[in-house]
Amino acid sequence: MLLEVKRLTEKYHTGFFGQKSVKAVDDVSFTINEGDIFGLVGESGCGKSTVTKIILGLLKPTLGSVLYEGRDLTKVTRKDWYHLRKEIQVVFQHPQSMFNPRRNIYFSCAEPIKLYKMAHNKAEEEELVYELIERVGLSRDQLEKYPHEISGGQAQRLSIVRALSLNPKLLICDEPTSMLDVSVQAQILNLLKINKGHNLSMLYISHDLEIIRAICNRVAVMRRGKIVEMGTVEEVFENPQHEYTKHLLASNLVV
Amino acid sequence: MKALLQIIDLNLDFMVDKSRVHILNNVSLELYENEVLAVIGETGCGKSLTGNAILHLLPDNALVSGSIIYKGQDIIKMKDEEFRLLRGKEIAAIPQSPSTSLNPLMRVGNQVAECVLHKANDKNENDIIPIVNQIFAKLRLPRGEGLYHNYPCELSGGMCQRVLISMGIITNPNLLIVDEPTKALDWALRKEVVEILQELRKESGCSMIFITHDIAAAKYIADRVAVMYCGEVVETGRADDVLNNPQHPYTKGLIASMPSRGFKVMKGFMPSFQELPKGCRFSDRCEQFNEHCTKAEPRLTELNDGHAVKCFNCSSFDREEGAKLCC
Numbered sequence: 001m002l003l004e005v006k007r008l009t010e011k012y013h014t015g016f017f018g019q020k021s022v023k024a025v026d027d028v029s030f031t032i033n034e035g036d037i038f039g040l041v042g043e044s045g046c047g048k049s050t051v052t053k054i055i056l057g058l059l060k061p062t063l064g065s066v067l068y069e070g071r072d073l074t075k076v077t078r079k080d081w082y083h084l085r086k087e088i089q090v091v092f093q094h095p096q097s098m099f100n101p102r103r104n105i106y107f108s109c110a111e112p113i114k115l116y117k118m119a120h121n122k123a124e125e126e127e128l129v130y131e132l133i134e135r136v137g138l139s140r141d142q143l144e145k146y147p148h149e150i151s152g153g154q155a156q157r158l159s160i161v162r163a164l165s166l167n168p169k170l171l172i173c174d175e176p177t178s179m180l181d182v183s184v185q186a187q188i189l190n191l192l193k194i195n196k197g198h199n200l201s202m203l204y205i206s207h208d209l210e211i212i213r214a215i216c217n218r219v220a221v222m223r224r225g226k227i228v229e230m231g232t233v234e235e236v237f238e239n240p241q242h243e244y245t246k247h248l249l250a251s252n253l254v255v
Numbered sequence: 256m257k258a259l260l261q262i263i264d265l266n267l268d269f270m271v272d273k274s275r276v277h278i279l280n281n282v283s284l285e286l287y288e289n290e291v292l293a294v295i296g297e298t299g300c301g302k303s304l305t306g307n308a309i310l311h312l313l314p315d316n317a318l319v320s321g322s323i324i325y326k327g328q329d330i331i332k333m334k335d336e337e338f339r340l341l342r343g344k345e346i347a348a349i350p351q352s353p354s355t356s357l358n359p360l361m362r363v364g365n366q367v368a369e370c371v372l373h374k375a376n377d378k379n380e381n382d383i384i385p386i387v388n389q390i391f392a393k394l395r396l397p398r399g400e401g402l403y404h405n406y407p408c409e410l411s412g413g414m415c416q417r418v419l420i421s422m423g424i425i426t427n428p429n430l431l432i433v434d435e436p437t438k439a440l441d442w443a444l445r446k447e448v449v450e451i452l453q454e455l456r457k458e459s460g461c462s463m464i465f466i467t468h469d470i471a472a473a474k475y476i477a478d479r480v481a482v483m484y485c486g487e488v489v490e491t492g493r494a495d496d497v498l499n500n501p502q503h504p505y506t507k508g509l510i511a512s513m514p515s516r517g518f519k520v521m522k523g524f525m526p527s528f529q530e531l532p533k534g535c536r537f538s539d540r541c542e543q544f545n546e547h548c549t550k551a552e553p554r555l556t557e558l559n560d561g562h563a564v565k566c567f568n569c570s571s572f573d574r575e576e577g578a579k580l581c582c
Contacts, residue, residue, distance in 0.1 A: 186512035253471035
């Protein structure tokens, strides 16, 4: 078991004096085994992204714990996160927002290499960056460009390849293709699928059931902060139990 | 059936740094009365520009040639003042990205009412409020009459989208241009929005140009489909024909790249408009490429019954292979 999320609850306070509270995530538990691609489905605003933020340590949960290889991620110090971040990487929805808009692509690609001291000298660093962009199909002269000058698909592929370059054990994908075209989406999904065998586990968040069906092996359906159904992809798609899952599957537009 | 809108050889160039960049290349489309035409293609292929050309909403550095004939009149040659009487009244648009298309500082009801205020002078503001509320109710927007006084930030993405739809339909237009209505909407909402549009079309009998990259949504709503690539229409025909039996290599690739079809990747990327390949614009990515492709530009040729394809290889097309790809 790589990741175990136990009874996670997150309360947000709203209203003028903060007297109202909303449970964004309500008693959520699931586990991700090694090599799993775990899908998390649900409508917008159901708390999918809050779960990722808690796993990444960007938010403290009100209750519950996240165990990563037996360690509670909600209690890890900032110093230890330096080592953990190498193992837990993330890809967000907006590709351009993954990069520093004021630094060029080369800087952004070299950043993890510098941070984790993967290269001994400048030439070695350049070699690693070239290797990285080759996998994405960018040419070397594009390294001087800034994030807004490359296309969304290129930026998204680059952010995935950059995340994978650290050989993480867990990759969290938060709707990586919802802003992209079908043809570009296919490139991204293939990139993820190629890495499926390499001892990599994934938490894939999406509202697109077709994608979940195509790449995941287990899936959880979320609604209003709660997990309403969980199981293998075959079970959930072939024989949905909960009303909401049935509703979601029924709103599929068939081609 | 009578053609409501006819686009004939529409060419569009932009002046960028004193050089001319050719974007739309001989786009020809027809839209009949009470029909939905879906225009599908990737980001940056010129779908939205075609829509904006119909609406006279192009930037100043655009050079347009060709003709767009709406009810016998050429709208390209019309002056902006003349066209303004048509736009919003007979030709309406539903813009993309609901979150940014609404004025954040204005109540949503007033924004919708504004569409008719300056067109029909005989109505004053108080008469319009019930009409707006009626439309909101028809689109199944919650909160009843209270919604009129809400600001866009108080609504969800799907509700904003429906407010935009009501702005498009309040004048009962004959032609509605819908730009990416399902983008960034989640699964259940997407179906709801498409169903609303489908109902509207049945009720009011307006024609629609449905600009999208969502192939499933296009198939659900459209009668006919036009596939665009790099500023050209590469394939057009009845929705069933084009999407179930695609002929152009690009359409085939696009359909094969859907997750439910095993997300097969097309090689290469869409070229930039400044470095287009010679001859056929798809030639550098095409699997059926032969020498002929770079020598001349293919023409949109009709295969059968309105199904037209812009490719040299399609006359010698292997039908069995096409059938395999689709199933």
